[in-house]
Amino acid sequence: MSDFSTLDDADLAGKRVLVRVDLNVPMENGRVSDTTRIERVVPTIRHIADAGGKVILLAHFGRPKGGPDEINSLRRVAEAMIDHVGHHVSFVPHTIGEPAVAAVTAMKNGDVLLLENTRFHKGEEKNEDAFIDELAALGDIYVNDAFSAAHRAHASTEGLARRLPAYAGRSMQAELDALTRALEKPERPVAAIVGGAKVSTKLDLLGNLVKKVDILIIGGGMANTFLAAQGKDVGKSLCEHDLTDTARQILANAGKCEIVLPVDATVAKEFKAGAASRVVDVDNVAPDEMILDIGPKSIDAITAILQRAKTIVWNGPFGAFELKPFDTGTTRVAQAAAKLTESGSLVTVAGGGDTVSALNGAGVADHFTYLSTAGGAFLEWLEGKVLPGVEALRRR
Secondary structure (H helix, E strand, O other): OOOEOEHHHOOOOOOEEEEEOOOOOOEEOOEEOOOHHHHHHHHHHHHHHHOOOEEEEEOOOOOOOOOOOHHHOOHHHHHHHHHHHOOOEEEEOOOOOHHHHHHHHOOOOOOEEEEOOHHHOHHHHHOOHHHHHHHHOOOOEEEEOOHHHOOOOOHHHHHHHHOOOEEEOHHHHHHHHHHHHHHHOOOOOEEEEEOOOOOOOOHHHHHHHHHHOOEEEEOHHHHHHHHHHOOOOOOOOOOOHHHHHHHHHHHHOOOOOEEEOOOEEEEEOOOOOOOOEEEEEHHHOOOOOEEEEEOHHHHHHHHHHHHHOOEEEEEOOOOOOOOOOOOHHHHHHHHHHHHHHHOOOOEEEEEOHHHHHHHHHOOOHHHOOEEEOOOHHHHHHHOOOOOHHHHOOEOO
């Protein structure tokens, strides 16, 4: 983290600390149904509060249109935070203006205050100077602890870092440490697992990874497009036949990067849980069958790669993991990676919504070196794109 200032570098006592967090949590029947994002920002909140700082939380929630509305208010999130933070969390239904100023002015050292949804103001997503100025007037220090929003150049994610002394929070610090360890300064050999449905959504990702990693393992529906590019009949499988030329170019331009595709597959005639299935080599998929998972030969080959790799970056499942028995490939590879991680022989960094769900389903999410819940920001980082919220934190 030498490129970034962290909380360890900040003088927090008595300071008003504006902390950008990700509280865009799922809700069911008016209650927070998954508190993972709340739990991830607790260390930053506690550190600042315990150091005598005044914690002023900034966050967005949902996709409000045309200003404030009760459905997208952060009030219910503030109530859910109290059990996790260990401090009382006050809430003010304003982001800027006199009520927000008054609430901040009334704070004592160690207090925690959540301001209303930043996206209730058009100046947030437009990164407008006037809105940035009003936010900056509420604080002395800015801390970004929302890597998941760092790919957006918004007022509360990028603009404030240009106005106030800026630091990475604990969650942001952990994310940047993990990502740097995975691709920027990795222990080699480095392997990447890329799955998911479509090549078209991950062209930038594949293009960047073939330049960064030693081994690129392609799975999921996107592997079918590569198999078709090699002249194999993939039957009724999900396949972007219009991108087979692109797939051939990726294979041809891989250079020193070893690209690994499935050699066998679990196929079925129906896309449903418990559908009758069989295992075939990828050369023997029938016209009325679809590939829904990798087969045992592919699992063994990938497991062998894990055993000789030192670092793994993972984005996307190998098959239709949400339907049994087509979760087998993802589960077995995940379990092998987790075992190697626990033995200390492999660094494992994974991210993306489906990947997180699959690893949770396999019971190994807590056994990976780092699991990113950042979604779009994680993917853009893998693609080699500049993340405005991260760049704004670099030491000047």
